[in-house]
Amino acid sequence: MEELKPDATGIYVAAHQAAGAIEEAIEAEVPLVVAVAEHIPLHDMLRIHSILRTQSKSRLVGPNSPGIISSIGKCRIGFQPLPCFSPGRVGIIAKSGTLSYETVASTTRAGLGQSLCVGVGGDILPGTDLREALSVLEHDPDTEAIALIGEIGGTGELDAAAWIKDYHSRTRSPKPIVALVAGVSEAHGRIMGHAGAFIIPGEPDAKAKIQVLQDAGVTVVDHPAKFGDAIKRRLQAQNSVQASPSPFAKSSSTAGTQRRSFHTFLRRPAQPLSQRNPVTTQKRTIYLPESTSFDLLREQGINASPYSGTGTRRLLAIGIDRSARSPCIIASPTLDSSTAKRFPFAYPVEDTLAIDRIASHLQLTRSDTTTSSLRSVIRALAAIFKDREAFFLATHIVERLGAVKVVGANFGLDDAAYRSLGRQAELHQAAAAANLTPDTEAETEAAKHGIVYIRLPGEDATIGTLVNGAGLAMNTVDALALAGGRAANFLDTGGKATSETVKKSFELILRDPRVKVVFVNIFGGLTLGDMIARGVVLAFKELEVKVPVVVRIRGTNEKEGQAVIRDSGLPLFAFDDFEEAAAKAVELSRM
Structure with missing residues (x-):
């Protein structure tokens, strides 16, 4: 910074050290910091955002x-x-x-x-x-x-x-x-x-x-x-109706959550909770069994046990307010999130929470003992949130004899902290063992090869999908549904896509007896279309694939990739247009 006075820096450091590299760039007051790493531990990023809020020199893009x-x-x-x-x-x-x-x-x-x-x-x-x-x-x-x-x-x-x-x-x-x-x-x-x-x-x-x-x-x-x-x-x-812009057009000037002036931003207006989804049981990569969640609460001195049927259950949780880029208390007087309200708080966790307002929204009895009991539960949740690197801690509480009692718990820990740095290993390994199913075994095996595989529900889900890129994989599942089909899986070959990972992807997909056709949808950005095509041919030959395979390749080396498929002599259906390829996959899935 002293010698070159750069305008920007690119952070290419891997996830386990990326937060430290980002912090160095902020301390050096680089104006623009671009971070590419994925799966930086969540609590490391919460710390970075707490730093960003205290300064006005640097803006972060990513991770x-x-x-x-x-x-x-x-x-x-x-x-x-x-x-x-x-x-x-x-x-x-x-x-x-x-x-x-x-x-x-x-x-x-x-x-x-x-x-x-x-x-x-x-x-x-x-x-x-x-x-x-x-x-x-x-x-x-x-x-x-x-x-x-x-x-x-x-x-x-x-x-x-x-x-x-x-x-x-x-x-x-x-x-x-x-x-x-x-x-x-x-x-x-x-x-x-x-x-x-x-x-x-x-x-x-x-x-x-x-x-x-x-x-x-x-x-x-x-x-x-x-x-x-x-x-x-x-x-x-x-253009057909264009008029000259008014010289009196009003411009915005309020600041965003980071204090650096990066053109202009508007603050997020409050979103009516009636437009949000009801609270449901989530399964991120790691959710703890309720018994383990209760044990963590008891370590913090909180009495927790299963619901006995007595008392009105209320929702009390700690989650992430992504717009505020901070943790928040989520409180509802019922178990329906349409009545929930969020109370963001600073990170690291500070004892400055609006306990009275939270108690009022939960419709608890107004008394010193009830408020004190609620404060104890929230302090315990905040401690677990920080110390165990959680992303979501949900409890059901009831009011009994002037005190708050926990009668249900669903705790989710950040898997990136474990994957990138091995933190919280004991809890993650215990939860993984408790949640082991044939589906999670396949997902774990896929992850070893840099593949993200998720089996999707439904007996009519008959189209196996193989896609490079998470966003494109999501959109492929969506588009197949619009075309009248149903995907049996989400599969992202990830940034490590090679001929071997394509072969492994086929293995995972074909283990599902529902699959009647495999739809390969590749857009070659960094991934080369011809390399993927060779992987498809290799998988088809070595795995003796018995179901039809539809291959759509666009982007980098698309012509070379299409030629590999076309000249393979195998019963593969090659397309460059997505809608034509999707229609063919849906047609074959119905045979």
Whole structure:
């Protein structure tokens, strides 16, 4: 910083040391910090965000971000596949790297090209969110239209929709915005590849996000290949009625959660809880058995035992407020989250919680003993949250004889802390053993090869899917459902995709007796299309595959990959168009 005075730094350090590298960059006051690592432990990122709130020099993009790239030649920070990009006028904001690359290819084919592409990443706590990135593209003179790519997890898309409504109200000729939200057909309560792609109780699902974006005037597409044509239509419609922008158009000026001035941001308006999902049992990678959760409470001096049927059960939990980038108390006078309220608090955990307000919302008896009892339970939960690196701690409480008693517990720990640094090993290993099923055995085996595999429910789920990229894998499951089929699994070959991982993926998929066809959907960004194609041919031969295989390859080395499939002499169905490939897979799944 002293000698070069750089504008930005790219953090390529692996997850177990990435938080330290990010903190060094903040201490050095680098203006823009871009972090690509995924699965940085959640509590390490909570600490980073607490640091960011105390300063005004640095802004973080990521983690789990493919980076930032200006297709018109101003910058490239990250690992984007350059052959996909072309200079143009569409700004792209995305949680998913692979979906953004498909969008890049679509806008290139439409003759639009790209201006600035910002990968905000699919982490639980992104340093820069969709709304903040929108405010950047609003003022970017090279951007004439915007592609917005979201997915399940958090409320960022709702924040973006609120910003868009305000943008439309204060701008005479707003830039058209087209969006996609992946994860409509998600496995409830499971992590869908990206670290943040799961729904914490109280958060909206993908369908709710789509509706809110449409209500804000956004055109929503169901596949990234459709972005180019959709944006072109919006631009043509706007140009036919375009008028000069008003010189009196009002601009926003309020600061965001980080204090660095990064163009302009708007604070997130309160989201009505009636629009959120009811609280359901979640299964992130690791949930503790209730008996273990009770034991952790007892270690903190809290009496906990199963519900006896006496007393009104209330919800008391600690979770993550992704928009506030901090932990929060979630409290409801019933077990229905439509009556829940969030109370964010600072990290590290401080004893400054609004106990009286929480007690009032829980509709507890107003007395010193009840309030004191509630404070003890919350302090115990806060201690477990921090010391055990939890991401969600839910309890059911009842009021008895003027005191709060815990009668149910569902505790979830951050698997990244264990995977990246081996922390909380004893609890994670015990919980994994308690939750062992044939499905989790397959998921564990897949993880050893860098593959994310999730078996999806339903006897009519007959299409095995093999996809590179978590966002694209989610969208593939969604798109197959729209085409009249049903995916038997979610499978992301991940960043380590090779011919061998493709073969291993086939092994996992074909263990499922429901599978009648395998649908391989590859967009070659960093992954080479011909390498994947050779992996498909290798798997077909060595595994003696008995079901038909549909292969769709686009992107880097797509022609070479299609040639490998075409010239293999095997009964493989090769496509470059997604809808044609999906239709063929659905047709074959019904035979």
